[in-house]
Structure formats: structure tokens, C-alpha cells
Amino acid sequence: MxxxxxxxxxxxxxxxxxxxxxxxxxxxxxxxxxxxxxxxxxxAKQIDGILQNLVSKYGVVECLQYESTFGKALLLEQLKKFLPEYKGINAELQNMIILSGGQQGIEFMCKTFVNKGDVVLVENPTYLSTLQIVQTYEGKAVGVNSNNDGLDLADLEEKIKTHKPKFLYVVPTFGNPTGGTYTAENRQKIAEITAKYEVMILEDDPYSEIRFEGKAVPSVKCFDKIENVVYLASFSKIIAPAMRIAVAVANPAIIGRFNISKQSTDVCSSSISQLVVAEFLKNNLSxxxxxxxxxxxxxxxxxxxxxxxxxxxxxxxxxxxxxxxxxxxxxxxxxxxxxxxxxxxxxxxxxxxxxxxxxxxxxxxxxxxxxxxxxxxxxxxxxxxxxxxx
Ligand SMILES: Cc1ncc(COP(=O)(O)O)c(C=O)c1O
The missing domain is CATH 3.90.1150.10 (Aspartate Aminotransferase, domain 1)
Structure with a gap:
């Protein structure tokens, strides 16, 4: 047919x-x-060790049942330590939702906010899948000029005025594809400009722990004065992609909306994966x-x-x-x-x-x-x- x-x-x-x-x-x-x-x-060895007694340690319900859409309490508690220590971000329970990979956060941002024809500003060049997701939700990705130090701020402001975008998507640390890292000044200015026009930011940060040289730079989220920044941290690159675990950090109203988006997408992230990541953060990550x-x-x-x-x-x-x-x-x-x-x-x-x-x-x-x-x-x-x- x-x-x-x-x-x-x-x-x-x-x-x-x-x-x-x-x-x-x-x-x-x-x-x-x-x-x-x-x-x-x-x-491999650490995950093998964690899995060997996971069910006997946590019990069948914790491991094998459906879980709250927001995520497992045990993992959220670990994230309250991980986020300030590794990302410089403080988050309470109402600011977080566990996702099945960072990519799901990009999808939920579009599912939640993008109507047909809406513009999403992106770096030029940007992460390929974001272009695909924006298109799936019938939005239009428009590139903001960027170089290794960050976004061209005049171009950002101009494009905000022209396109009234739904949000700006950025990967400010060791970006994909450019590997570049925005300066702290550039991040602060991005936060200020988007706050001035009340444009949301989706800050995607899957790579910042894989640093070979130089000092950590504060995230854009650290300069967030009006809670317009949605921040994504993924464990794919620092633990394993197969975990399919990430976390979104944002204002509770946005987290609530992501929760509704997630209910119709996959109900909840895998209980087993969430427990493995919680154990790994506690005992193995550093x-x-x-x-x-x-x-x-x-x-x-x-x-x-x-x-x-x-x-x-x-x-x-x-x-x-x-x-x-x-x-x-x-x-x-x-x-x-x-x-x-x-x-x-x-x-x-x-x-x-x-x-x-x-x-x-x-x-x-x-x-x-x-x-x-x-x-x-x-x-x-x-x-x-x-x-x-x-
Ligand atoms: C910038 C960026 N965002 C998101 C993802 C997707 O990661 P995840 O496995 O957490 O869904 C990737 C994967 O390569 C990436 O490079």
C-alpha cells in the first residue's frame, strides 16, 4: 500500500x-x-559491578517498575551534588527532570514551545540533530554568526529583533561541531541580551567535563537572572551513551511542561539506567x-x-x-x-x-x-x- x-x-x-x-x-x-x-x-567493569547486585540492593519495584516522570529520587539527590560540583549550578528538586538523553531535552523544548513557522536561533554551524528536531516541529532554524569565542552579539540582538525567536539554542563548551568554547564575557552578554528581550535559551552541555587544558568557564545558566535558561547535562559522553540519561534544569513552570511532554513520549526514563547513573555518580565518576x-x-x-x-x-x-x-x-x-x-x-x-x-x-x-x-x-x-x- x-x-x-x-x-x-x-x-x-x-x-x-x-x-x-x-x-x-x-x-x-x-x-x-x-x-x-x-x-x-x-x-565496562564498573557498570558490570553495579549491575551485578542492583536488583537485590534496591528491590524489584525500584529497579523494574514504572517510575515518576520527573525521575528517581535517588538520582535527583545525586544530581543535587553533581550539578554544583561539576557544573557550578544549584538545583532543587522542582528545578530538575530526568530525560532519556540530552536529545530528548531539545525535542521537549520544541514540543513545548515551537509553533509552525516559529524561529529558533542557533549557532552557525550548530548540532545537526537540533536542525532536524526544529524542522520536525515545523519551526525554522536561523543561524547567528559565531566564532570560537562565542556568538556575534550584534548579530544576536539584530536577529532577536527581526525574528522574535522562540528560543536560542547553544552548545557553549566544546561545541558540536566546532569544538569551540565561548568566553565568560560572551556568555554573560548572551544572558543579558536574551533577558532584555525575554527570549529563552536552551544551553546544551554534554562535553564540559572532557577538558584537556584551561580553566572551566561558568555556564550561561550561571548568568541567568530571569530564569529564561533551560540547561541540559547529559551522561552519554562521561559515562555511556547507552544509559540514555540526562537532566534538564530550569524554572519549575518549564519543568512541569517538560513533564507533560515526557508523559506522552516515554512515560519515564529507565529505572535501571537511573539507578546505575546514581551509583556511578556516587562512587565512580571522579x-x-x-x-x-x-x-x-x-x-x-x-x-x-x-x-x-x-x-x-x-x-x-x-x-x-x-x-x-x-x-x-x-x-x-x-x-x-x-x-x-x-x-x-x-x-x-x-x-x-x-x-x-x-x-x-x-x-x-x-x-x-x-x-x-x-x-x-x-x-x-x-x-x-x-x-x-x-
Ligand atoms: C551537542 C549535543 N547535544 C546532544 C547530543 C545527544 O546526546 P544524548 O546521548 O545525551 O542524547 C549530542 C550527541 O552527540 C551532542 O553532541
């Missing part, structure tokens, strides 16, 4: 990255395209981070060294101080979307940066993930890409 897709979803295409992953499944390809944590950083950060730093160092050695000088980039990505561009107008398949045929993959731009520009940009390849693969793959473009 012919399936008639809803008007709402007809124009929403599958994520370009997911399609690229399918292509790369053929095997034998060194991939810098993904955004996955390195398998060797996943805490030690785990001490172990994994040097692993990522070594990979970052190797990628940067190899880019300097093998890429033509027309490739411009900044070494990221944390996170999982190197972002760069050729200053001679090459089309990295067009070149992608040729390079894959050489046995190596980057991610064409154009996918991250709301207006489809950025054809000369690429994102290189350094977390998943070995040091030898990084050298081999970067050499192959460098030689192709030389």
Missing part, C-alpha cells in the same frame, strides 16, 4: 550522519565522522574522569600533530581545549561535500561540515572526530585525507 506521511513529517529527512554511518558499516574504513566516545573509555581525559587528550594531540604534518596550509583550524572534535575549513573554496565519497573510497571518512549549517552553506568545512580511532589510525587517516586535498 501507499503510506501517506503526515504533512508535518513529509519534509523531514533522515540525519545525514546516520546515512554516513550506514555507508561506513561496510568496514575497513577509518572513521573520523562519528561522535561516539572511545570504546575503551566506556566503564576516578573515571581522571582515567579517560588523558586518553582523549592523547588522541587530540595526535590529530593536531598529524593535521599540521599532512594537511595543506590552506586548512585552517584551532586545536580544541576539550570535547571530541576538531573543526576546520579550507580557505580556498573546496567542496568537501562533493569530495566525501572519493575520500571514503580511500578508506577514511571525515564529516562534511555543511550538514551543520541551517542555510546549507559551509561546503568548505569539515568536522573530524578524534575519540574513536587509535593513534595509528589517526596518523594513517589524516595522512590519506591530507594527501587527497594536497
Amino acid at each position: 501507499e503510506y501517506e506521511i503526515s504533512d508535518k513529517l513529509k519534509s523531514v529527512h533522515g540525519s545525514a550522519i546516520r546515512e554516513i554511518f550506514e555507508l561506513l558499516k561496510k568496514g575497513g574504513i577509518i572513521s573520523f565522522a562519528g561522535g561516539m566516545p572511545a570504546t575503551l573509555t566506556l566503564p 576516578e573515571h574522569l581522571k582515567n579517560i581525559i588523558p586518553i582523549y587528550k592523547e588522541k587530540r594531540d595526535q590529530m593536531v600533530k598529524c593535521i599540521d604534518k599532512y594537511f595543506p596550509k590552506s586548512f585552517k583550524y584551532q586545536s580544541p581545549h576539550g570535547g571530541l572534535y576538531v573543526w576546520g575549513y579550507f580557505d580556498d573554496d573546496r567542496d568537501l561535500l562533493a569530495a566525501f565519497k572519493d575520500v571514503v573510497n580511500l578508506g577514511v571518512a571525515y564529516l562534511p561540515g555543511a550538514h551543520f549549517f541551517p542555510d546549507g552553506s559551509g561546503k568548505n568545512t569539515m568536522r573530524l572526530n578524534f575519540s574513536n580511532a587509535t593513534l595509528e589510525q589517526i596518523e594513517q587517516g589524516i595522512k590519506a585525507i591530507g594527501e587527497y586535498f594536497s
